[in-house]
Amino acid sequence: MSTKGIGARLTRKEDGRYMRGRGNFVGDMAMSGLKEVAFLRSPVAHAKIEGIEIPDAIRARVFHNADMKGVRPMRPAASLPGFKQSDFPALAADKVRYVGEMIAACVADTRAEAEDLVEQIIVDFDELPVLANIVDAQKPGATLIHEEWGDNVFVVTSRDDDIDAVAKTAPVKVTRTYDMARQTMNPMEGAGCLAYWDERMGQLVLYSSTQAPHLIRTGLAEHLELEQRQVRVIAPDVGGGFGYKCIMQPEELAVAWLAIKLGHPVRWVQDRREHLVACANSRQHHYQVTAYADEKGRILATDVEVTVDVGAYSVWPFTAVLEASMAGGNLAGPYGLEVCRYKTFSVATNKPPFIPYRGVARAGVCFATELTVDAIAREIGREPHEVRFENLVTPDMMPYTNILNKHLDSGDYPECLRRAVDGIGLEAVRERQAKGEEDGRMVGVGIGMFTEQTAHGTSVFSGFGIPLIPGFEQAKCRVTPDGGLEIYIGVHSHGQGMETTMAQVANEILGIDPDLITVVHGDTGSSPYSTGSYASRAAVMAGGAISRTCKVLAERLGIIGAHLLQCGHHEVEVRDGKVVGPRGEVSIADVAKIWYLNPDQLPDDADPGGLEATGGYKPKVDTGSFTYSAHAAVVAVDVEIGAVELLDYVVVEDCGTMINPLVVEGQTFGGTAQGIGTGLYEESPYDDNGQPLASTFMDYIMPGATEVPDIRMVHMETPSPYTDHGIKGAGETAAIAPAAAIANAVNDALRGLGAEINETPMSPRRVLAALAGARKAAE
Amino acid sequence: MKKTVNLTINGRSVTAEVEPRTHLADFLRDDQRLTGTHLGCEHGVCGACTVIMDGEPVRSCINFAVACDGTDVRTIEDFDDDELMAHLRQAFTEEHGLQCGYCTPGMLIMARDIIARLPDADESRIRLELSGNLCRCTGYVGIVRAIRRVLAERKEVASV
Numbered sequence: 002m003s004t005k006g007i008g009a010r011l012t013r014k015e016d017g018r019y020m021r022g023r024g025n026f027v028g029d030m031a032m033s034g035l036k037e038v039a040f041l042r043s044p045v046a047h048a049k050i051e052g053i054e055i056p057d058a059i060r061a062r063v064f065h066n067a068d069m070k071g072v073r074p075m076r077p078a079a080s081l082p083g084f085k086q087s088d089f090p091a092l093a094a095d096k097v098r099y100v101g102e103m104i105a106a107c108v109a110d111t112r113a114e115a116e117d118l119v120e121q122i123i124v125d126f127d128e129l130p131v132l133a134n135i136v137d138a139q140k141p142g143a144t145l146i147h148e149e150w151g152d153n154v155f156v157v158t159s160r161d162d163d164i165d166a167v168a169k170t171a172p173v174k175v176t177r178t179y180d181m182a183r184q185t186m187n188p189m190e191g192a193g194c195l196a197y198w199d200e201r202m203g204q205l206v207l208y209s210s211t212q213a214p215h216l217i218r219t220g221l222a223e224h225l226e227l228e229q230r231q232v233r234v235i236a237p238d239v240g241g242g243f244g245y246k247c248i249m250q251p252e253e254l255a256v257a258w259l260a261i262k263l264g265h266p267v268r269w270v271q272d273r274r275e276h277l278v279a280c281a282n283s284r285q286h287h288y289q290v291t292a293y294a295d296e297k298g299r300i301l302a303t304d305v306e307v308t309v310d311v312g313a314y315s316v317w318p319f320t321a322v323l324e325a326s327m328a329g330g331n332l333a334g335p336y337g338l339e340v341c342r343y344k345t346f347s348v349a350t351n352k353p354p355f356i357p358y359r360g361v362a363r364a365g366v367c368f369a370t371e372l373t374v375d376a377i378a379r380e381i382g383r384e385p386h387e388v389r390f391e392n393l394v395t396p397d398m399m400p401y402t403n404i405l406n407k408h409l410d411s412g413d414y415p416e417c418l419r420r421a422v423d424g425i426g427l428e429a430v431r432e433r434q435a436k437g438e439e440d441g442r443m444v445g446v447g448i449g450m451f452t453e454q455t456a457h458g459t460s461v462f463s464g465f466g467i468p469l470i471p472g473f474e475q476a477k478c479r480v481t482p483d484g485g486l487e488i489y490i491g492v493h494s495h496g497q498g499m500e501t502t503m504a505q506v507a508n509e510i511l512g513i514d515p516d517l518i519t520v521v522h523g524d525t526g527s528s529p530y531s532t533g534s535y536a537s538r539a540a541v542m543a544g545g546a547i548s549r550t551c552k553v554l555a556e557r558l559g560i561i562g563a564h565l566l567q568c569g570h571h572e573v574e575v576r577d578g579k580v581v582g583p584r585g586e587v588s589i590a591d592v593a594k595i596w597y598l599n600p601d602q603l604p605d606d607a608d609p610g611g612l613e614a615t616g617g618y619k620p621k622v623d624t625g626s627f628t629y630s631a632h633a634a635v636v637a638v639d640v641e642i643g644a645v646e647l648l649d650y651v652v653v654e655d656c657g658t659m660i661n662p663l664v665v666e667g668q669t670f671g672g673t674a675q676g677i678g679t680g681l682y683e684e685s686p687y688d689d690n691g692q693p694l695a696s697t698f699m700d701y702i703m704p705g706a707t708e709v710p711d712i713r714m715v716h717m718e719t720p721s722p723y724t725d726h727g728i729k730g731a732g733e734t735a736a737i738a739p740a741a742a743i744a745n746a747v748n749d750a751l752r753g754l755g756a757e758i759n760e761t762p763m764s765p766r767r768v769l770a771a772l773a774g775a776r777k778a779a780e
Numbered sequence: 781m782k783k784t785v786n787l788t789i790n791g792r793s794v795t796a797e798v799e800p801r802t803h804l805a806d807f808l809r810d811d812q813r814l815t816g817t818h819l820g821c822e823h824g825v826c827g828a829c830t831v832i833m834d835g836e837p838v839r840s841c842i843n844f845a846v847a848c849d850g851t852d853v854r855t856i857e858d859f860d861d862d863e864l865m866a867h868l869r870q871a872f873t874e875e876h877g878l879q880c881g882y883c884t885p886g887m888l889i890m891a892r893d894i895i896a897r898l899p900d901a902d903e904s905r906i907r908l909e910l911s912g913n914l915c916r917c918t919g920y921v922g923i924v925r926a927i928r929r930v931l932a933e934r935k936e937v938a939s940v
């Protein structure tokens with residue numbers, strides 16, 4: 002095996018430019034004639050727009066909905082029965098439905114000057130009652146966010162199972178309510194885009210900080226009524242995405258339209274306030290769970306209601322349905338659940354639209370199910386991990402299709418749990434608890450487990466019937482005349498290190514040194530179509546496509562090489578950057594030189610396709626390869642002030658064959674840190690008027706270096722039977738379990754006080770409220 | 781009304797006319813085209829905009845350019861030939877201290893300052909010193925390990 006191929010702990014090729022401050026993000030670009038855009042955003046959560054007053058002196062530089070004739074509102078469909086579509090215009094038409102919704106676009110030489118224009122616009126609002134939460138939004142007679150709907154529910158999904166029989170006889174019954182706070186995703190680079198019309202190509206060019214350039218191209222063309230060939234989208238360096246940048250932003254649509262309208266380049270760069278107030282909302286789930294179990298803790302049935310506060314609109318293309326329906330579909334997690342009844346509600350409120358965030362829906366599901374497992378354990382007096390062992394799907398059952406139709410492909414879930422229990426030193430923690438802490442704090446230990454469906458494709462997404470369904474993935478690979486390699490892929494890296502990992506996959510097949518390989522990604526003008534980097538799909542899908550395509554090139558190199566080596570082409574092998582025959586070898590560089598520059602020396606049977614090929618790939622089974630993991634946390638809770646400190650954190654994860662363990666660890670550490678934010682710190686609260694209460698990093702607490710411990714990681718590696726090289730996705734996974742593991746640890750710590758916390762973030766206020774509640778109940 | 785400001789940027793003396801409301805980061809990025817200084821919040825919390833001013837790390841987003849008259853400013857672009865920064869960059873890449881790279885210039889400037897100022901810093905001190913720099917990608921694990929590694933390696937060299 003190559004030392005730089007799949008499995009190598011290679012340092013990243015992309016690091017150099019970032020460390021020298023030479024990255025190229027949208028905000029860094031310069032272009033002659035470039036003007037900046039600022040948006041007037043609604044200061045109220047729900048109102049009719051009665052009029053917009055724009056001073057004559059600035060009228061030519063201000064644009065609102067009525068100016069954008071011919072631009073379609075985003076109105077993504079979904080095939081789930083009863084789903085209601087919403088019209089989401091780039092700039093509000095006659096009504097605003099959340100604070101921060103865009104009403105007008107202002108164009109000036111600098112952002113500051115554009116903001117000066119924003120201040121001069123006067124909007125006449127007729128305010129409407131505000132629905133700031135799911136309870137108010139579902140009340141009979143509630144005001145309607147979309148009048149034509151008749152209620153405020155985007156869609157209801159459900160699964161019926163005969164639960165009554167179990168309910169009657171089950172010895173153990175546990176009922177809980179769980180709440181996840183609303184969050185924003187906060188990549189350190191917010192969104193941003195720059196657009197201009199290229200006269201020569203007759204093409205709109207949009208540079209955008211996006212995870213999915215092809216998807217944006219399709220979206221822009223459809224909504225601007227252009228042909229797709231008239232749109233080119235390029236993602237330059239992208240400073241994090243985490244899901245937020247996998248949808249078409251209303252700002253992208255507005256900026257693209259402005260560029261066509263004005264005939265000069267325009268750019269919008271999101272500031273943090275815009276991000277926190279108006280964009281990238283996620284995570285806010287509400288659960289009501291009843292679980293039935295036997296005396297050992299084996300779960301016999303669960304009965305769950307999930308309500309997601311999806312905000313005012315469906316985003317394009319993923320709509321508002323993904324979150325709640327995925328929540329329903331993932332309720333079994335890693336367990337062999339046999340009976341499950343659920344109902345999910347996607348409820349519209351006067352808040353920014355919900356966008357799929359790293360570990361889509363699973364963070365909520367994991368929180369609800371894993372806290373329920375621990376509640377059962379406390380109820381029957383067993384160790385939580387023992388209850389988990391009773392329920393986990395075991396290796397001999399693999400591949401295993403669970404009752405919710407998730408096809409778990411491979412792995413050893415109990416072993417994963419065992420390693421987490423060992424890794425965190427459960428026994429030592431129990432001893433420590435028995436001794437007590439000198440400072441009076443309460444120590445607790447908790448575990449969170451999950452499975453994450455990665456690279457799920459056509460059959461899964463077609464079930465939702467959304468506008469864009471992932472299919473085959475393709476890669477274009479070209480050997481250069483000097484024996485280097487260029488790889489063109491349609492997915493885009495926004496921190497995952499694909500310029501390195503994708504080169505490693507090619508190296509595995511051709512042996513060309515990764516230093517001689519360039520990965521070109523993020524440009525619809527050069528790469529094959531791809532729906533983009535989301536659903537933890539890039540490593541599996543683009544990795545597979547590159548592998549297949551490099552095999553085609555190896556074959557063609559072999560034919561030419563064999564001719565040069567004067568042997569049969571079945572006698573040669575391509576490895577280490579060479580074509581190796583029985584009696585000699587020739588470098589890929591030499592073969593390439595002949596193909597490009599000395600075709601007079603080519604054999605008659607050389608493939609006319611040459612040293613450039615596009616190949617496609619889809620795993621054998623497209624329902625996803627399942628990565629799984631156990632997170633274990635030790636916490637110390639200060640019961641006086643409610644503060645929770647993480648003392649230790651262990652992640653055991655199996656994401657199949659690792660292309661690069663260094664990168665897998667990085668994804669895991671970063672995801673875990675985000676999950677720690679979910680569990681302990683991050684929250685976008687709204688008041689009754691729908692006003693956001695966290696609009697800066699002073700009130701939206703992001704975990705810093707003092708909040709995240711030195712996370713320890715244990716790898717397991719069970720190749721997927723369905724994907725090339727056995728790769729499974731790893732990008733999103735680690736963000737899923739931390740809130741659950743930490744909550745279980747906090748509840749373990751507070752067990753003796755009878756307190757239990759079932760919501761995020763577990764801020765001091767909430768911890769103290771849980772303690773006060775327990776005291777009151779005891780009285 | 782624009783105002784004249786004189787300052788040294790990356791060893792170069794610069795005279796410029798700037799709007800009083802323009803902060804140093806925008807001035808560096810837009811006027812001087814030094815785009816390695818990033819903006820993550822523009823309200824002084826995230827540290828992405830950290831530069832060195834008169835030898836100390838400062839947030840360029842909460843300093844007005846006009847208030848920087850007479851100062852000596854160094855941005856990430858000025859450290860290409862810096863031996864300590866080279867050491868740190870090597871450690872950052874080996875410990876995977878960056879992913880999207882957006883926080884990285886600010887992180888490196890802060891990390892270099894920690895190493896120069898606190899040769900005996902332990903892990904918890906490093907974390908405390910980094911608490912003004914947010915990274916959304918790495919969970920800080922690789923960043924902290926990189927700084928610890930450089931501190932340890934420099935100690936080793938010093939004791940030989």
Ligand code: FES
Pocket residue numbers: 818819820821822823824825826827828829830839840841842
């Ligand atoms: S941009 Fe200056 S501290 Fe965040």
Ligand code: FES
Pocket residue numbers: 189240241496877878879880881882883884914915916917918
């Ligand atoms: S590497 Fe992305 S924010 Fe730090």
